[in-house]
Structure formats: structure tokens, C-alpha cells
Amino acid sequence: MTPQALVPYMIFVPLAAAFLIPPFGKKFKRAGDAIPCAASVCVTTLGLYLASSVALSKVLVHKPYGWQAPFGTAFVVDGLSGIFLVAMNIVALVVAVYSIGYLNTYTDRWKFSSLFMLMLAGINGVLISGDIFTLYVFLEIAAISGYFLVAFGIAPDGLEAAFKYAVMGALASVFVLLGIALIYAHTSTLSIAGIASVISVGQQTDVLKFATVLLLVAFSIKAALVPFHAWLPYAYSSAPAPISAMLAGVSTKVLGIYTIMRIFFVMFEMTPQVSMVLIALGVASMVVASILAFVQVDIKRLFAYSSISQIGYVALGLGVGTPLAVFGALFHLLNHSAFKPLLFLASGAITRLTGTRNLGKIRGVMKDSPVTGTATLVGSLSICGIPPLGGFWSKLIIILACIQAGRPVLALVAVVVSVLTLAYYFRSITQVIFGKSVIRGQREGAVTVSMAIAMVTLVIISASMAILLLPNTGNAVLKEAVSVILNGKSYSAMVAGVLK
């Protein structure tokens, strides 16, 4: 089969898994563990294969059922979605492995596995959709399964968080749908490539501007940029740890940031206004969230606020918009997709070890469980920008890019927030890792083998992210994605050419 023909399997495999799990999962307990892992392995391999084919042929376009250009939908993989497909599916695979051990205290695990696969199908769907309506459908699939997964523990706080998440998510969905409707009314096509060829910056009508506003607000809610972030601390902190990891590492990245890249850089051309808005949202997120993170007492809420702040860096980089800044933003996003799930997985292990999420009570994790301690340590060191871990390089690149773009004030903000990040992390995490244990909530077998494997994998990945900077290897992959973002029009033209 050609790589083009394999593209839709990124959706079919997890979708099939999601529907296979209910009939078997209830009877055979192992099926609920095995199917998601097997499906994840399949899509990760497939993602790697597709990304490597993209490196050769720039874009892969699959037209199902031979529909012609203006009507049919299309699945597209280019440099940008290729790198996302690989990164996100690796994270999902690690989370699936982690869940085997983590969920052994939950009932009805097969429901979890099924919803998890549904979410993955939605994520992959968003990544490979070639038209905005299909993108919307998969975005909803991912989001709605997310609402259920947040509430999976059915503790009161989880239900409350899921409700807040659902209400704000619904607001975003309505905005997306309305925006799409306006664009469709204006351009008579839904295909991203088609819209890109119809619209050009010169003829920005008010309708299009309004659609821009709607989509920008909607995706900012999904990406949880300040002031649209309020759902995130609740959802991240109350969800089961694997779901927090999935939301932090995959969901907000794809549903929020990837969509911003796809819509505002590739479909529309970047305007100075939109980039100003992105910078403003980015700076607000960085500053506000890091100040709030400083006073958190719940370990998962701390990680949640730091997530908002780190996404602010990505938005800032995208807003500055020079090749170096976009490169930094993309690299920071990938780093964040490695170390933030790591921290959330570690927080799950810590909660199982000590029975609490209160930062004032957790002490000396390194002694009780070296794997968890190391995971927390490496994740924190990376997010704080300690060299030679990945987080150092991406922050460095973003700061240098701001200076290069002639915006030293933005660079200073990025530096100050990076100092704040260091401060709130080490202030809270040091005693958690190295302090003297006071409560002996240590439960036998709290950290299972599968959890340890998952954490060690992410530790290795986070520690070696700098490989992506080496010339001619990872760097080429990143550069390809950056060029998709920066030369959106030419990529759209390429896709349109294949579709015709």
C-alpha cells in the first residue's frame, strides 16, 4: 500500500480499538489493557512511517471514495502534522502503558480504555484533517471523550472539573462552528487548501475578521491561554493522572496550538493583528499563571498552572513569528509534550505512594521510590531550563529569537518568567523529592512495573530532546515543520494541486 492509502488508518485503528474494547473488555480483563497498547503501538509505528515518507514527498494526501476537490474531504499529512503525529502518539502509547498499572484500583477499566482510544482517534483526526469541518468533528470527538475521562474517577471534584471543562469547551465548540460557517459562507469551500487559495491578506473582509476572532477565542480556550484558561487547573488536577498527562501533553497541544498553527499560519496568512494578539495572550499566560503557580499547595494544580505558563511561551514564539521564534515555539511545545506528561505521571505515582496531593505533606519521594523521584526531578529540571535538558534549549531559542526580532522587552519577560518558573518549581518540589519523609503512607506496590516503565521512557525522552537540535537529523524534521508554518500558502497550493 502506498503511504497515502495508510493515512486514514491513523484514525481507523484507534477507532476500531475503541469499539472492540466494550464487547471483550468486560469479560477478559486483560483485553482492556492489551487492545489500547496494541493499537497505540500500531499508530505510533504508522505515524513514524508517515512522517518519514513526508520527509521524502513533502505532502501525503488521501482522498477517500474518489470525491472531487470542492466536495470531498481529504486527509493530509505534511511536515507539521507529521511531527505532531509522531510525538503525540508516542505520548499516548506511554500513557497507555502507564494506565495498565495505575488503573488497577479503578472499576470498569474497559470504559476508560475505550474512551481513551476514542480520544486518540479524535486527536489523530484533527491532525490529518484536510478540511475544517472534519477537523471540527474530530475536535469534538477528542474534547467530549476528554470531558468523560476527566470525570472518570467520579469523585465530587472530578465531576465539578468535568462540568467546568465541558461548559467552557462547549463555548469553544460553538465559536469554532460559527467561525467555520462564516468562512464557508464567504468562500464556498471547507477544504483548508481551497480556502487558502481563495483568501488573501489584501481582501480581509469584516466577515472574515469576525471569523478570525471567533476561531482565535475558541482555540485559545482549547489551548487554555489566559484569560481563557480557567477550566484547566480544575481539569488537570482532578482527572486521573494518565488523563492529566494526556490532556497536558496531547490534548491542549493539538486542539489548541496545532489548530492555531494550521488555521492562522497555513490557512489564513498571518496578519500583524493576530500576531499581536498571540503575543499578548502568550505574555499574559506566562506572567499570570506563573504568579499563581507560586501559591499552589496541590501538586497537580502546580503542574497545571505551569502548563498554562509554558504554553504562553509557545504562543509568544508563534506571535513573534520569525523563523527562529517559530522553531523555538515548536521545539518548546515538543519538550513540553515530553516533560509535562512525565510530571503528571509522576504525580500520579506520588499520590498513590502518599495518599495526598498536598505539597506540604509529601516528603522524600526519592527515598521511597527512586523512579518517581528521578522522574519528578528530571521533569522539573527540564521545565526550569537547566542545561543540557530540552527545556533549556527551547527557552534559550525563544529568548534569543525575541532579541533577534528587535523585541528585548519580550525577551526580558521571557527571562523573568523563566526565573519565576525556576522559583516556584524548586520552592515546592525540592522537599517533595529530597526532604525527610514524615508520613508513612507508603503503600506496597504503589508504583507498579508498567508505571515505572512509562516514567523511565519519558525520562529518557525528556533528557535527550536536545538531539532534535543536532544538524541534519532531528533538526531537519523540525525545520520541515517550521517551513510548513512559515510558508503556509505554498503548502496549501501543493495540497490543492494534488486534490485537483
Added chain:
Amino acid sequence: MVGYNSLELLVGLPLLAGLFCLILSDRFKDLARIVSLLVSLAVFAGSVYLFINKPGPWQLGSNIMLASDNLSSFIALGISFFALTVSVYSLTYSTRSLGRYFGYILITLGAALGAAFSVNFIALLVFWGIVAAMLYLLVNIAGTEASAVAAKKAIIIVGGTDALLIFGVGLIWHITGSFNMGASRIGLSGLTAFSSYLVIAAAGLAKAGAMPFHSWVPEVAEHAPISVTAYLPASVDKLLGIYLLMRASLTIFKMSDIANLVLLIVGAITIVFAVLFALVQHDMKKLLGYHAVSQVGYMVLGIGTANPIGMAGALFHMLNNSIYKSCLFLSAGNVEHRSGETDLSKLGGLAKYMPITFAAFFVASLSISGIPPFNGFVSKWMLYQGVIASVGLGGKLKVLWLVAAMFGSALTVASFMKLIHAVFLGRPDGDFAHIKEAPFNMTMPVVVLASICIIFGIGAFVLPLPLLIAPAIGLGISYSGAWQPMPATLLILAGLVIGVGGYLLLKTAKFRQTDTFVGGWDPDKLGRVDGTEFYNTVTDIKMVGKAVKLEAGGGFDIYSISSSIIKAMSRPLRFLHNGILPTYMVWCLLGAIGIMFFIFLR
């Protein structure tokens, strides 16, 4: 080593060996010890070799990353010497995680050498940051709650200024368009250049522990394993911090009057305040920690004078300080190792049981106090000459700097009298009779360090100054004040001989010996003088008392000041996060309106 670049090897070997030690399981404790000893020995030999035969630079692609000049190879010599000392000293150290301990020590060594040899700013940032991270991890080896608190303060202050350093590097890149250090010297006229100098200086000062970035040093000194304190805050961090400051002032920037004045003020304040705080401490290690801060003041002062003799004095003082300060810390470590006690009110009378440690500690105390003919005197003497010779804005106030320096010196003597009394001479609180001298591997380093104090003092103009300091500075040093250590030492010795001789001669008369008594009482039954209260009366001076109280409450601590500011800033934000969904929806609406205005009206 023919055909193979030695700089790369010198930096890479300890890094790899350190990683190897990290993954060693706890069963192979002795292997970690041996690896650490051998590697640090090899690296020391290597840096001596490199100091003599200057190697070529190491390139990554087309960028020169590492290169050595006189200054950096001198710093590297110091770093590897202290790593060797600490490796020897730690041979009998035992902790649950020995592999990690030695791993971190070796990684620190490699990264510190890398930082010293970096001529590319990006390489410098990487190595510099690794050293900070290792400080954090090493302090945490102690594994107590207090050590964790000290470690986080250290990483937040040191790591925070590292982040600022990135900003400074970015600005330099903006000005010169190159990441090459010293590609061209930058004038400090514009705001950009000046702010980039300030943040780079801040990174150096924080690493070295000068005020206002000092607060992590005493705390780390109090709670970290003492070998770690002797290794990082007392020597390697000092070397690196002063190195960066020197590098920035000598080769990266063209210093201006204002910048020099800033350095002079920082130096003078650091000298005086830190030594005042040292006077009133009750803990041996914390007291030494405050001295580690105070001494940095002299070096900063010397760099601020901006003349060759002052600079050379600063560099020499940095070397001397690392020698006597690690000697002091390691001797204090011997005391703690044998007595299990660091509280001055409990210690006492150990000179009898630990004579070697006492001798070394005594020599190092005299050195730090600047008493001739020891090395501390020579470098302070050079610093004074530098201050007197200083010109420009700072030169107008030279009396002020001189008074601060001399006052600090006097108070240093005073606080060491207290320390020696309380630890080695006075009467102990409790029975210390069972105490033996520390094991050989712990006495050997302190004896070596103390001997160097003497040798560098007496032979200052023969050994260290012409061989190490003068080439590193690269400027002609002219000594305005004459100091000839040899005759002076002979005179001092002669004085001592005459004194002792006179005592022995006069002792020929017969004395009656009787038990000591005070006012008819057996002194054992009277309260003992433990020495901790020697100088509490200084706090009766209003200003001093206030300053000491403020320091104890964190008033000079940049860490607690900024954390209370951030907490205050978080209050309105927390008020907005009230957990009610409609509030959050209102924000979204306001945000949407804001974006709409932006898109439509701009």
C-alpha cells in the same frame, strides 16, 4: 595525547566518569571512590600539563567552543586542585548514595572546567547551568529537611541569575552579532550594553555569593555535607563567579566609571555586613559561611578598582580565599566528623585531642584574617594598594573603600578569635576526651592546604604571583607598597624565638603550682565561657543591631524579599479565581471582546 585535542578530553573525561558513577549501583561504593580519586588525579595532572603547554582550541562545526588562555587555564588549575582535595577528603565519607555523590562531584568538575574554557557564550551557559544544578543535587545529598530548604534557595538564586545571564548573552549577541566571547570589547555607553553587563555581573556575583545574592551561602554551609561546602561555595563557585566577573570586566566589556563604582559599592557592603553577621553566629559552619561571603567582597572591590594591581590582588585573593576557606571548612568537617557537633556553645578544648586539625585551622584563620606572613595578607595588601591607586569616580571615595576593607579585616580577626576559642581552646560542654584525630585522608588535605597558605605567603613573589597571577592578568603589575615576605618572616620568627627564649630563661625561677581557682571557687563549678557571646554587644549599636535582626529575618535575602513580593502580586489574581463558573465565562467574554477590538480597530 598526540593528535587528540586535550581540552575536550579534560572536560569530557570527568563528565563521562561522573555519569558512570551515577549509574553505579550502591553495591560498588568503593569503585565510585576509586574512579573519583583516579579521575580527579588525572584531571589535575592534565590541567598542570595544559597550564604549561597551551593547547589549541576545540571546535564544534566551525564554531570555536573551548579554548584556553592564561586566565582560564589558571582557573582550571584551581578547580581541578580542589576537586582532587575533596576527592581525597571524601574517601571515608559515607552516605546512602555514594555513587551519586561522587558522580555529581565529577560532573561538577567537568562542567566547571568547561565553563572556564568556554569561549562561546552558548557553551558557557550550558556548563554554567550544569554547575548550578550539581550544587543543588550535592546539597541535597545530606537528605534532611533543612538541607532541602538550603538547596532550593541556592538553586533559585544561582539558577535565577543564570536565566538572567541568558538575557545578557542575548543582548551581547544583538550588539556584536556573535556568540564569541571577547570578539570585540563592548563600550558601556548604551542602556543595552550596560544592562547586559549588569546581568552578567549579577550571575558572577550570585555564583561567588556576594551581596545581595549571598543568602544561599551561609545556609548551604550550615546544612550541606561539609565537603560539598568546601568544594562548591568555598572554592569552585568562587573561582567561577570571580572568573566571569573578571572576564566581563577585562575582555568582554570596556568598563566605565559607573560600572566600577557599582562593583566598589557591592564589594564594600559585602565585606562589612557579612562579617558583622558572622560575628554573632552560633554555628561553626554558618559562621564560616558568612566569612565566605565577606571575603568575596574583597575580590569584587579589587575588580572595581580597575587597575592592574587591584585586579591582580583580586585574583590572588580569590585563589588564597579558596585555599584557606576550604581548609577551614574541611577542618571544621574533621571536628564535626569526630565530635558530631557544630554548635559553638557545646564545643571546646579540642586542640588537645585534634592537634593536626587545630594547627591547620589556626594557620588558615591567620591567613583569612590577613596576618603576615600568610597568603591572605599579601593579597589584601595588594588590594589596598589597588584601592589607593584607583582613579575616577570610585577613586574620589577611596578612603571609604579602604576603611571598609580594613574594618572588615579587623572584624574577621575578632570572629576567628571567637571561633578558635569556642572550638579548640575553651572548656567543652560535655565529655570530648574520647575524641581522636581525624583519619589520615581527612587530615592530609587540610595540612596540604595550610602549608600552601604558608608557602604562598612567604614565597608570594617567587611562586604564585609571577607564575600564576601575572600571566593571567596579562597587564604589568607595579607594586607601590613594598612588602618583602622573606625578611619580614625572618623578623617575625626572630621575634617569636626571642619571646619563647625569654620565657624559658625567666622560667628558671621556681614556681609554686596549685589548682586554679576563681574567687576561691573551683572554676569547674562556675559557668563556662563558651565564646558564643563574645560579640553580642555589637548588636547594641543601633544600626548594627537592626541589620543583624533584619538579616536573621531574611531582610537582606533576595529570595525571601522576592517571594513576598510575588505572594502579594498573587493576591488579586487569587481573588479573581473564585471557582465560580460564571466568573470564568465573564473573563472569556471580556477576552473575546478585547480580541475583537484588537482585530477590528488595529
